Amino acid sequence: MSRLSDDPENAHGSSLGSCPSLRDVHSINPAQLMARIESYENREKKGISDVRRTFCLFVTFDLLFVTLLWIIELNVNGGIERNLEKEVLQYDYRSSYFDIFLLAVFRFKFLILAYALCRLQHWWAIAFTTAVTSAFLLAKVILSKLFSQGAFGYVLPIISFILAWIETWFLDFKVLPHEAEEENRLLLVQGASERAALIQPGLPSDGQFYSPPESAAGSDEESDEKQDSEKPVV
Numbered sequence: 001m002s003r004l005s006d007d008p009e010n011a012h013g014s015s016l017g018s019c020p021s022l023r024d025v026h027s028i029n030p031a032q033l034m035a036r037i038e039s040y041e042n043r044e045k046k047g048i049s050d051v052r053r054t055f056c057l058f059v060t061f062d063l064l065f066v067t068l069l070w071i072i073e074l075n076v077n078g079g080i081e082r083n084l085e086k087e088v089l090q091y092d093y094r095s096s097y098f099d100i101f102l103l104a105v106f107r108f109k110f111l112i113l114a115y116a117l118c119r120l121q122h123w124w125a126i127a128f129t130t131a132v133t134s135a136f137l138l139a140k141v142i143l144s145k146l147f148s149q150g151a152f153g154y155v156l157p158i159i160s161f162i163l164a165w166i167e168t169w170f171l172d173f174k175v176l177p178h179e180a181e182e183e184n185r186l187l188l189v190q191g192a193s194e195r196a197a198l199i200q201p202g203l204p205s206d207g208q209f210y211s212p213p214e215s216a217a218g219s220d221e222e223s224d225e226k227q228d229s230e231k232p233v234v
């Protein structure tokens with residue numbers, strides 16, 4: 001019986017311990033609650049969170065890094081003008097790196113539009129770009145002749161594949177959970193501030209204090225004398 005009685009107590013204690021943020025919110029005074037609400041509102045006025053800005057910066061790095069590698073590849077064999085004409089104007093799926101560059105441009109435009117301009121809070125956009133990138137690169141590696149063109153035949157597809165999956169991991173495990181936690185914390189603080197305002201309305205002002213007028217000295221004695229005089233004489 002003692003074990004059975006201890007189990008609900010332990011479960012209750014663990015449930016209380018799992019919500020430290022709620023106890024912390026109720027333990028602070030209304031002034032601190034308002035300060036926290038103002039800080040959260042200031043973050044919302046920025047338009048984009050810091051972690052989402054970091055994600056957009058990494059997407060930009062993806063485009064610039066792939067572009068840099070492609071320009072280096074163009075400048076290695078025979079000069080950049082000759083290779084640019086060969087890979088762009090005389091495009092061949094099996095031997096050109098131009099499509100890998102276009103794939104990086106596609107990821108950049110689609111992700112910036114979805115998560116920077118539209119501020120999407122779902123993972124479907126990054127899932128779409130990663131699926132397209134993975135399928136295209138796998139097909140290109142299988143069907144193309146890139147491996148016969150030196151080190152860049154390995155570097156560009158592998159780097160593009162890794163960057164796409166790093167973007168997926170960063171958004172799904174860093175950006176979206178962090179923003180959801182911030183939103184829940186804001187709602188929790190706002191609810192606690194409303195309850196604190198109802199429970200503790202604050203001290204009354206000077207105009208709200210009321211002191212009854214003092215009775216005149218000897219008023220009780222005069223009232224007793226009046227009552228005695230008004231009594232009929234028998």
